[in-house]
Amino acid sequence: MKFPGEILLGAQSQLLPPSVPYRFFMAAVVFHAASWATIIFAADEVADFNGGPGLVPAAVHALTLGVFAMTVMGALFQLLPVATGRMLRAVWPCKLVSWLYIPGVALLVYGFAIGHHHFMAAGAILTILAFLVFGFLMADVLSRTKGEMKLLVLHGWGALAALLGLTALGIAMIANQEHGFLPADVNFRLAHMIIATFGFMGMLVVGYSQILIPIFALAQAPDEGRGVKAFVLFAAVLGLTLGAVFTGNGALLTFAAAAGVGVAGFHVWTMIQVVRRGMRKNLGLSFVLIKTAWTLLPISLALGVLASTGFLGDRGAVLFIFLSLYGWLLTFLLGVLQRIIPFLAAMNASKEGQTPPRLSELAEERPLKVHAVCHFTALALISYGIVFAHELVIMAGGLAGLSGALAYLWFMLGVLRRMKNFQAREKT
Amino acid sequence: MSDCVDLPPVSGGIPVWIEGGRVHIDVRGLEPPGPLVAILELIERPETGDAPGKTVDVRLHRDPVFLYPELTERGWSWERLPASEGEVRLRLVKDSDAREI
Numbered sequence: 279m280k281f282p283g284e285i286l287l288g289a290q291s292q293l294l295p296p297s298v299p300y301r302f303f304m305a306a307v308v309f310h311a312a313s314w315a316t317i318i319f320a321a322d323e324v325a326d327f328n329g330g331p332g333l334v335p336a337a338v339h340a341l342t343l344g345v346f347a348m349t350v351m352g353a354l355f356q357l358l359p360v361a362t363g364r365m366l367r368a369v370w371p372c373k374l375v376s377w378l379y380i381p382g383v384a385l386l387v388y389g390f391a392i393g394h395h396h397f398m399a400a401g402a403i404l405t406i407l408a409f410l411v412f413g414f415l416m417a418d419v420l421s422r423t424k425g426e427m428k429l430l431v432l433h434g435w436g437a438l439a440a441l442l443g444l445t446a447l448g449i450a451m452i453a454n455q456e457h458g459f460l461p462a463d464v465n466f467r468l469a470h471m472i473i474a475t476f477g478f479m480g481m482l483v484v485g486y487s488q489i490l491i492p493i494f495a496l497a498q499a500p501d502e503g504r505g506v507k508a509f510v511l512f513a514a515v516l517g518l519t520l521g522a523v524f525t526g527n528g529a530l531l532t533f534a535a536a537a538g539v540g541v542a543g544f545h546v547w548t549m550i551q552v553v554r555r556g557m558r559k560n561l562g563l564s565f566v567l568i569k570t571a572w573t574l575l576p577i578s579l580a581l582g583v584l585a586s587t588g589f590l591g592d593r594g595a596v597l598f599i600f601l602s603l604y605g606w607l608l609t610f611l612l613g614v615l616q617r618i619i620p621f622l623a624a625m626n627a628s629k630e631g632q633t634p635p636r637l638s639e640l641a642e643e644r645p646l647k648v649h650a651v652c653h654f655t656a657l658a659l660i661s662y663g664i665v666f667a668h669e670l671v672i673m674a675g676g677l678a679g680l681s682g683a684l685a686y687l688w689f690m691l692g693v694l695r696r697m698k699n700f701q702a703r704e705k706t
Numbered sequence: 707m708s709d710c711v712d713l714p715p716v717s718g719g720i721p722v723w724i725e726g727g728r729v730h731i732d733v734r735g736l737e738p739p740g741p742l743v744a745i746l747e748l749i750e751r752p753e754t755g756d757a758p759g760k761t762v763d764v765r766l767h768r769d770p771v772f773l774y775p776e777l778t779e780r781g782w783s784w785e786r787l788p789a790s791e792g793e794v795r796l797r798l799v800k801d802s803d804a805r806e807i
Contacts, residue, residue, distance in 0.1 A: 293771070360771050361738055427737055493739045493772050496746055498718060557747060624775045636779050 294356055296626040298372050300694065302352025303619060305380045307687050309344025309387075310608075313337050314656065314679030316391065321673035325664045327596055329467055331398070331455070336391035341603055343383045343405060346479050349611050351375060351412055353486075353618060361430060361489055364422040371411055379408035395456055402452050409445050413438050429505040433485020436513055440477030447473065469523045475602050476538070477516055483610060484512065484545055491549050494564070494617055495556030500548050508548070512541050528586065535583040539576050546572045563646050567613030570654070574605035597664045604679075605657055612653070612686065616646055619690060623697040628704060635700045645689035652682030716747045729760075734767040734793065742772050749782060749798065760800040763787070769794050 317324065320333030327334045355372045359365045366372065382404025389397030420434045447470050454460040492499045515537045522531035549572060553561070578601035585594040620641035628634040659675030662668065713722040713729065718740065722731050731748050733741035745764055764770075777784060777798065787795035 363768050489738055493742060496743055496776075497739075498743055499737070499739060557743070557750070621772075621775055624778070625771065633783055634774060634778055637775050638779070 293360075293622070293625055294366075294369055294372065296622065296697075298369060298376075299352040299356045299622055301376050301380070302348050302355075303615065304690065305376075305383075306345045306348040306352065306615075307683070307690050309340045309348060309383065310612075311680055311683035311687060312387070313340035313345065314676050314683050316340060316387075316676075317660070318673050318676035318680065321663075321669045321676060324600075324660070324672050325593055325596060325667040325669075328592065331390050331393040333391055336387050338599075338603065339383070339390055340387045341608065342474055342479075344387060346607060346611060347409075348379070348383070349615060350479070350482055351379065353615075354416060354482075356622065357486075357490075357618075358416065358419050358430075358434070362419060362423050362427050364419045366415060366419065371415055375408045375411050375415075378404045378411070382408055395452075398452055398455075402448060406445050406449065409441060413441055427489070428502055429488045429499075429509065430485050432506065432509050433481045433488075436509070437478050437481035437485065440473050440481060440516075444470065444473045444478055463526060465523055465526070469520055471599060472516070472519055472523065475607065476519075479607055480512070480516075483607070484509075487545070487549055490614060490617075491552050491568075492556070494558070495553045495561060496558045497552045497556035500552055505548075508541065508544055512545075515541050532583055532586045535579060535586050539579045539583060542576045542579050546575060563643065563650055564613045564616045566650060567609050567616075567653070571606050571610035571613060574601055574609065578602040578606050593664055593667065597661060600660060600664060601657075604660070609653065609657075612649070616641070616686075616689065619693050623693050627697045627700040632704060635696070639700070640693050640696045642689060642692045645685040645692065648685035649682040649689065652678045652685060656682060716744045718744065720744045722748060725763075728797075729762045730765075731762060732765040734765055739772065741766055741768075741770050742776065745770070745773060745798070746776055746780075749777075749780065749800075762798040764796045764798060765789075766794045766796070767792060770796075 314337075316333050316337035320337055323332060323334050355366065355375075382401050384401070385397050386401025386405055389395070389399075389401050416434060417438060420431050420438075423431050447466060450460060451466055451470060454466075460466055488499055488505060491497075515534055519531065519534040519538065521527075522534050553565070578598055581590070581594060581598040581601060584590050585598045590597070620637045623640050624634040624637055627640070656675045656679030659671050659678060663670075663672030663675055709725060709727075711724045713724060715721050716731070718736075720731060720733060720736070720740075722729065724730070729748070731745060733744050736744065745762070749762060774784070781801045782798050783801055784796045784798050787797055789795040
């Protein structure tokens with residue numbers, strides 16, 4: 279029964295068709311497995327990796343573009359409109375992004391793996407086009423907010439600015455392989471890594487944590503005024519770090535990295551306070567991953583400080599990159615994703631007015647336990663393997679990571695299967 | 707509103723009252739996750755939600771997407787009430803028979 283003047287906007291109408299976020303999540307889970315599998319084959323190159331195409335950058339880009347940015351796209355298309363209350367104007371551009379991005383990343387990763395410039399260039403073009411559409415969609419939603427969700431919006435703009443810089447630098451670096459026009463004395467790879475990891479992903483992780491962590495822990499959001507100051511500091515430290523990289527100023531880089539440890543420490547402290555205040559005391563396995571990621575964030579940055587002084591040698595830099603990407607970011611995203619996947623499935627399983635299934639009916643704990651054990655084993659083994667340049671240990675770590683990724687795929691397929699079963703039951 | 711009785715507010719000073727024999731909460735204007743936290747805090751109060759059939763009427767300015775799975779998990783269902791433009795009204799009801807997991 280409808281009432282005059284009633285807002286005909288149910289939860290389901292705020293949700294995209296499930297195929298939209300889940301195509302990104304499914305692709306991310308597959309690239310996750312691909313990244314670990316590539317490490318197995320690149321085990322002899324990992325510890326002393328020093329740039330150029332090959333299996334190591336293929337593994338890294340399968341992770342950064344295939345898992346991180348892929349997850350971000352699936353999550354933001356759905357959650358940014360829900361959080362800000364500003365809907366996407368159409369669904370088809372989200373599908374367009376997936377059609378460009380998923381094959382684009384596959385081509386790019388393949389191009390890196392075999393060292394083929396044309397595959398890399400073709401993949402880069404598709405990826406960049408997808409980023410442009412994605413960026414436009416996000417900018418459209420962010421620009422329609424009117425002072426609400428200030429922290430989320432600020433970090434969203436920060437991430438989009440980083441995405442723009444990242445894309446421009448990525449194009450320049452791929453073109454440089456063929457034409458060699460970039461100055462040789464600037465470490466563009468480091469700048470690219472910093473903008474991608476701490477600029478684009480860092481901004482999104484910090485911004486979205488302001489809303490997702492309180493939702494998971496059932497706590498009030500952290501103080502907005504303090505969050506704005508932290509954002510300004512975060513952006514300043516990022517700018518300082520990039521300035522140090524582009525000018526080749528080692529002392530400034532060390533200082534900026536040390537300031538980064540402070541900014542990261544403040545973020546982690548803020549999140550821990552949120553969790554402590556939360557009504558939900560049993561936070562489950564996802565928070566084992568999330569808390570581990572919070573621990574690894576300042577640790578990896580501290581390694582970055584030491585690596586910037588040359589104290590740890592070249593392997594120190596590799597360990598810094600590994601722990602930042604696989605330790606902090608991947609662990610955090612997988613922890614968050616294991617909460618979001620069943621939540622969206624619950625909301626998509628039922629029609630307007632029907633009671634959705636319980637989250638516990640959709641999400642199986644066993645594959646997540648297997649994943650967590652394998653993931654932590656992989657992190658420990660590969661870290662050890664990098665420090666001691668032990669190829670077999672790195673290979674074993676890659677195998678553990680791959681096993682964990684397959685367990686995660688099992689979890690995801692299980693959620694989707696239960697969602698379909700629930701929908702079929704509700705129809706009869 | 708002669709039968710309106712104020713109850714202790716939930717965290718953040720969100721007003722809660724009894725009107726027409728039902729518990730009411732107004733979370734309009736709160737940004738996420740404020741409404742979610744306030745509503746769950748209210749229904750988890752022993753005096754609000756222990757007995758089947760207990761109801762809470764909620765006024766929001768936006769559909770609380772994150773709330774529904776949490777309600778289901780706690781054995782509450784909901785129905786939409788008529789509301790003016792820019793407002794969402796829900797009646798939350800404690801289920802008498804929890805679904806088997």
